[in-house]
Amino acid sequence: MIHRRKPVRFVSRRHQAGMSLLEIIIVIVLIGAVLTLVGSRVLGGADRGKANIAKSQVQTIAGKIENYQLDTGKLPTKLEDLVTQPGGSSGWLGPYAKEAELNDPWGHALEYRAPGEGQPFDLISLGKDGKAGGSSYDADIRYE
Numbered sequence: 717m718i719h720r721r722k723p724v725r726f727v728s729r730r731h732q733a734g735m736s737l738l739e740i741i742i743v744i745v746l747i748g749a750v751l752t753l754v755g756s757r758v759l760g761g762a763d764r765g766k767a768n769i770a771k772s773q774v775q776t777i778a779g780k781i782e783n784y785q786l787d788t789g790k791l792p793t794k795l796e797d798l799v800t801q802p803g804g805s806s807g808w809l810g811p812y813a814k815e816a817e818l819n820d821p822w823g824h825a826l827e828y829r830a831p832g833e834g835q836p837f838d839l840i841s842l843g844k845d846g847k848a849g850g851s852s853y854d855a856d857i858r859y860e
Contacts, residue, residue: 763844766821770841770857773817777826778839778859780812791830791837822846
């Protein structure tokens with residue numbers, strides 16, 4: 717009985733399974749680009765949502781200021797008067813607001829001025845940057 721050896725076949729690199737280093741780098745770059753695009757869309761949506769919440773919040777707090785005025789016959793001297801009864805005020809039926817409602821969605825305190833510019837009071841959220849002025853998400857949101 718004669719044993720025959722199977723011929724050894726060398727497989728060329730072209731026929732090997734797997735990916736080259738260049739192909740792996742290209743895939744990683746493409747994945748990074750997709751994640752960057754998705755991340756910017758998601759984070760941009762968060763700022764847009766906070767801006768919409770701030771607009772609603774300014775309108776809501778303005779309504780609570782008006783309720784305070786109806787009950788006491790005067791505007792509050794500061795926003796905290798909506799949370800705790802100020803000394804010497806009659807007719808106060810509060811609390812009209814919670815302490816957390818006096819900050820905008822970015823954590824900055826709402827600005828309140830009485831009298832306002834051309835209206836009984838001004839109520840302002842200074843936007844994402846917390847500074848007066850600005851554009852886009854940094855723009856001030858005012859009660860009109």
